[in-house]
Amino acid sequence: xxxxxxxxxxxxxxxxxxxxxxxxxxxxxxxxxxxxxxxxxxxxxxxxxxxxxxxxxxxxxxxxxxxxxxxxxxxxxxxxxxxxxxxxxxxxxxxxxxxxxxxxxxxxxxxxxxxxxxxxxxxxxxxxxxxxxxxxxxxxxxxxxxxxxxxxxxxxxxxxxxxxxxxxxxxxxxxxxxxxxxxxxxxxxxxxxxxxxxxxxxxxxxxxxxxxxxxxxxxxxxxxxxxxxxxxxxxxxxxxxxxxxxxxxxxxxxxxxxxxxxxxxxxxxxxxxxxxxxxxxxxxxxxxxxxxxxxxxxxxxxxxxxxxxxxxxxxxxxxxxxxxxxxxxxxxxxxxxxxxxxxxxxxxxxxxxxxxxxx
Amino acid sequence: xxxxxxxxxxxxxxxxxxxxxxxxxxxxxxxxxxxxxxxxxxxxxxxxxxxxxxxxxxxxxxxxxxxxxxxxxxxxxxxxxxxxxxxxxxxxxxxxxxxxxxxxxxxxxxxxxxxxxxxxxxxxxxxxxxxxxxxxxxxxxxxxxxxxxxxxxxxxxxxxxxxxxxxxxxxxxxxxxxxxxxxxxxxxxxxxxxxxxxxxxxxxxxxxxxxxxxxxxxxxxxxxxxxxxxxxxxxxxxxxxxxxxxxxxxxxxxxxxxxxxxxxxxxxxxxxxxxxxxxxxxxxxxxxxxxxxxxxxxxxxxxxxxxxxxxxxxxxxxxxxxxxxxxxxxxxxxxxxxxxxxxxxxxxxxxxxxxxxxx
Numbered sequence: 001x002x003x004x005x006x007x008x009x010x011x012x013x014x015x016x017x018x019x020x021x022x023x024x025x026x027x028x029x030x031x032x033x034x035x036x037x038x039x040x041x042x043x044x045x046x047x048x049x050x051x052x053x054x055x056x057x058x059x060x061x062x063x064x065x066x067x068x069x070x071x072x073x074x075x076x077x078x079x080x081x082x083x084x085x086x087x088x089x090x091x092x093x094x095x096x097x098x099x100x101x102x103x104x105x106x107x108x109x110x111x112x113x114x115x116x117x118x119x120x121x122x123x124x125x126x127x128x129x130x131x132x133x134x135x136x137x138x139x140x141x142x143x144x145x146x147x148x149x150x151x152x153x154x155x156x157x158x159x160x161x162x163x164x165x166x167x168x169x170x171x172x173x174x175x176x177x178x179x180x181x182x183x184x185x186x187x188x189x190x191x192x193x194x195x196x197x198x199x200x201x202x203x204x205x206x207x208x209x210x211x212x213x214x215x216x217x218x219x220x221x222x223x224x225x226x227x228x229x230x231x232x233x234x235x236x237x238x239x240x241x242x243x244x245x246x247x248x249x250x251x252x253x254x255x256x257x258x259x260x261x262x263x264x265x266x267x268x269x270x271x272x273x274x275x276x277x278x279x280x281x282x283x284x285x286x287x288x289x290x291x292x293x294x295x296x297x298x299x300x301x302x303x304x305x306x307x308x309x310x311x312x313x314x315x316x317x318x319x320x321x322x323x324x325x326x327x328x329x330x331x332x333x334x335x336x337x338x339x340x341x342x343x344x345x346x347x348x349x350x351x352x353x354x355x356x357x358x359x
Numbered sequence: 360x361x362x363x364x365x366x367x368x369x370x371x372x373x374x375x376x377x378x379x380x381x382x383x384x385x386x387x388x389x390x391x392x393x394x395x396x397x398x399x400x401x402x403x404x405x406x407x408x409x410x411x412x413x414x415x416x417x418x419x420x421x422x423x424x425x426x427x428x429x430x431x432x433x434x435x436x437x438x439x440x441x442x443x444x445x446x447x448x449x450x451x452x453x454x455x456x457x458x459x460x461x462x463x464x465x466x467x468x469x470x471x472x473x474x475x476x477x478x479x480x481x482x483x484x485x486x487x488x489x490x491x492x493x494x495x496x497x498x499x500x501x502x503x504x505x506x507x508x509x510x511x512x513x514x515x516x517x518x519x520x521x522x523x524x525x526x527x528x529x530x531x532x533x534x535x536x537x538x539x540x541x542x543x544x545x546x547x548x549x550x551x552x553x554x555x556x557x558x559x560x561x562x563x564x565x566x567x568x569x570x571x572x573x574x575x576x577x578x579x580x581x582x583x584x585x586x587x588x589x590x591x592x593x594x595x596x597x598x599x600x601x602x603x604x605x606x607x608x609x610x611x612x613x614x615x616x617x618x619x620x621x622x623x624x625x626x627x628x629x630x631x632x633x634x635x636x637x638x639x640x641x642x643x644x645x646x647x648x649x650x651x652x653x654x655x656x657x658x659x660x661x662x663x664x665x666x667x668x669x670x671x672x673x674x675x676x677x678x679x680x681x682x683x684x685x686x687x688x689x690x691x692x693x694x695x696x697x698x699x700x701x702x703x704x705x706x707x708x709x710x711x712x713x714x715x716x717x718x
Contacts, residue, residue, distance in 0.1 A: 002392050003392050003393075004391060004392030004393045004397075006392075006393055006397055008397065008398075008399045009399070010399075010596065011396055011397060011398060011399060011400060011596060011599055012397065013393075013397050014394065014396065014397055016386075019386055019394050020386070023382060023385045023386060026378065026381070026382045027375075027378055027379070027382060032363060033361050033362050033363030033365075034362075034363045034365055034372075034680070035373065035378050037370055037373065037553075037557075037558035037559070037604075038363075038365055038367065038370060038371065038372050038373055039367075039370060040367045040368070040369075040370060040680075040681055041370060041559070073432035073433045073434070073437075073560065074432045074433055074437075074581060075432070075581075075595045075596055076595075077581050077594070077595040078432075078433075078581045078582075080579075080580075080581070081579035081580070081581055085579075105580075109579055109580060109581075112577060112578075112579055113579070192596065194396075194596055198396075199396035199599070199600045200396070200400070200596045200597065200598055200599050200600070201432065201560045201561070201597075201598030201599070201600065201601055202560070218471060220439075220440035220444075220471055220472070221436070221440070221464075221468060221471075222433060222434075222436050222439070222440055222468075223437075223440065235436070236434045236435075237369065237370060237434055237551065237553055237559045238559065239432075239558075239560030239598065239601070240370055240558065240559050240560070241558045241559070241560065241600065241601070241604075242560055242598070242600070242601075245396075245600075321399075322399055
């Protein structure tokens, strides 16, 4: 069976091995006579899936024991609200480092909850680069928030600041699990699953346990991290099917060598496309500054809008999916999440070369 | 392939035809070379799925045009918060009709948001029956809330009150789509999908459009019904796979004759078990009063705890899944959601007769 050349920005390609395993077990999970989504979330079979997702994520990301792993719903967008609801204390301010549209949304939601401000912003430079920040947050900082990878502008933090006086909170929706990181640098990490983790519909939150004390007991039960931490994400019915698929993706990541191996492949994939851009004498123009380039989303345009349009049209005809840039900035974008293969990236590279020669 | 005798209270059995169709399309949806969950939520293919779920639900439930249908996340438990956040106005009170644990949780969450009170309660009678209420709500009522079916106690509203001075809000998580209802009687209906609609991870909200004006613009974006209504539930990435499976379940309901046909089968299924209980001379003892019995969850116990224990143990050995009552009240519970077949219910009936004879 021919797999699509899927460069979607998310929901995105998933590993074929994962899809095949899920299909095989679909009607009769572990000989139970039931599909995974027909299992009670209190059954031993489901508990095992749930625990396996937790254990695998901890092992792959080397999450220390003083962190909780939560499986929630609502996407990163709901975390934009839950983070300040739970972490932002009176008389303190939440500081946001602005690297694109998602940071803007996160800050705007935080302002609905309490005092929140921009600490640094790349907006004037059209979000082409990641601003550098001081190692020390302002004295009244409740936390400092960043977006680790910016799908729309194609930028990515290369190293994270080592804050010593406020917890660092990161929206890692679009690059979690794409490379090893040091979880100890963060107070809280959150990520919608639909890029590197699995299907949309489950959100991973990794939170340092000492931060759970900040959740006020007057918070709505479902919006308190404490609720979910106390109940191992089983306070109410979790999205069982999505968590099952997440667990299969995690198994797959482990099977191919874990995050060091994934990082190597991801670097190789991105390099193939950035090389084409850099060697094209301005035919392809990358959006992000070189030092801020994302390994996950390669954003570029051609010299004229007409050329960009022709490129996207012919790419579509050639079977490439999802190469249109986000509607807010236009241009082109190739998303290279974990499940996109080197072979697929090579096909795109070949297409880009041929298009340039013929245009 | 042998299907399990699945009487789970939710997540619960799904129609075999739905599972088989999903399995067939799993790796290559409409020849796209992608699984449904790999499609962009902005793609034409996914838009069609999304619209189809909306259209089918409207047709099956005869939802009038002055209602919005929303596909959200977080389960009914998040609606316990979103309903008062959006609908409860200053200087008004939200009234709750208490018919069990879920009503209690809903009221308790509403109290975190504003003024909320119990209007009537079946608690003193161990929630064995649905209280009767006046056609008129108190003058300061922002809305009146009820739980249409109570999974734990096995009771169900047989007819709904026709309120004329306050919107009626119903948590229909456990009996939506089980019979025809008159949507016009309600201001808002919400339901987690994992009983009659599909997998866990998607929540349906049906809201009368004029109530959307109550959502304050200062609400967190993701917690405002207006956000989701304006964006056709595509403000952020929806749980695409769950909505796809929901659309298949809706197709299946239509294919077997819609809600009138479903109601007939559901009545027949419940009657089989209630007859066994009623004809057992007290060997099996139903929890719910006859006039409040649920067609979805048949709750009963045996004369002694030992007998109940023996029944559950032998039932489990015989392959019946999910017959344990909720841990809060014990006993037995057979959940007979739409996908449970008459043949499966007959097998349970046969087992109950045999057990009685042999015990």
